[in-house]
Amino acid sequence: MELRHLRYFVAVAEERHFTRAAERLGIAQPPLSQQIKKLEQELGTPLFRRLTRGVELTEAGVLFLEDARGIMSQVERARARAMSVARGESGRISIGFASSAVFHPLVATLIRYYRDQYPRVTISPIEGSTPSLVEGMDSGNIDAAVVRLPFNECGDNYCMDVLAEEEMLIVLPAHHPLAGKDEIALEALERETLIMFPRSLGPGLYDSIIAACRKAGFSPSLGQESPQVPSTVNMVAAGFGVSVVPASIRSVHAEGVTYHRIKGGQLKVQIALAHRANERSQAVHNLVKMIRSDKWQTYSHDYRKGLPTSQ
Structure with missing residues (x-):
């Protein structure tokens, strides 16, 4: 049994007519009838009673329709979730923060802005020393990190986007x-x-x-x-x-x-976002694209020089 068989069955059950169901599915009517017959043979029971002007569901067909709709709904939800994660619109991203950088107001601004843009992405913050953040990114446990420059630990393995001086x-x-x-x-x-x-x-x-x-x-x-x-x-x-x-x-x-x-x-000193040069996560790509955008530059303008420097 294939998903297309369920889709065919649901269309015929809802239209109560093979020709209308075929038009809805964008296929010819004879192949549709053949696929439904194969489905019934596989299940070992008729799903429809063939009438003069259409079809009606058998008792088994009524129950099968309920389950088929549930399966199709789950498949659609799975597809939507997969596509959402692939676009970086949902899922999870872990962001490391150097202990000395978490006090800069731009860091909180960055997280708030990203959450506004991608509310369905769960952010897991991790605070630590620069070497521990590098280790986390090397192992894949951390997706990106806010660090202070110079950042010479990783050579060409990482890219840096300056956030503030x-x-x-x-x-x-x-x-x-x-x-x-x-x-x-x-x-x-x-x-x-x-x-x-x-x-x-x-x-x-x-x-x-x-x-x-x-x-x-x-x-x-x-x-x-x-x-x-x-x-x-x-x-x-x-x-x-x-x-x-x-x-x-x-x-x-x-x-x-x-x-x-x-x-x-x-x-x-500068604060920068460090991220892997060969990053595959779309959520990370979205974060990098965000901080490189003109919109973010405008949004963060009041913070880019950090706190006032006299007291």
Whole structure:
């Protein structure tokens, strides 16, 4: 028994006439009659009583019609679901977020906008270090990730779409002699103890900070490491030293610290969406297409420079 046999049967049952059913199906009447006979032979019972001006269902035909309609309905639902997933309009997408990037307002804006465009796609967020996100994308457990650049872990295996550029800020204890200044030159930290997060959490961000210090003419004196990028603020408040953090980390409202722009805008970092170069998921392609669209650029315009950089 094939699906077309069910479709033929349902058409004849609803039209109660072979000729009208054939016209509805777009086939000739004799082949239709032959297929129905084959179906009845396969089932071992008549489904129709042939009348002078049409047909009527037998008792077996009435029951078979109910089941046939149910099967055809399930097939249609399965087809629609498959096509929806193939178009990236439903299904699931897992998006990773570097721990230091989740505080940027554009990240929440990106997710909200994508959900508005594709409400039937389930988003599974995964927060982690950059290396763990890379591992997740390599294994296929993560479809795309919001990371900070530079992102040198994967060579040509990944594509990057920049979402925003963000200034780095100096964080000082509130009682620090420089706490009253709006801007501070990076070289002013030469004799300070710099609180950093483990390089393994975000090699690109870590190296950018160290490289900026060296460009300013000094190698920083590194103190005790913080467990995460945001927790460096709490360690500064506790008196362990000073730090340099992305501007959006200011949303961590720690008492006893002050934030300051770096004089001359010496250090900026970018946030980007990383995705596999050979990606097959249409949901991911839709996400990438969305952030490359003029509509998204307009929508996100107010967020692209990140949070205000002075306090």
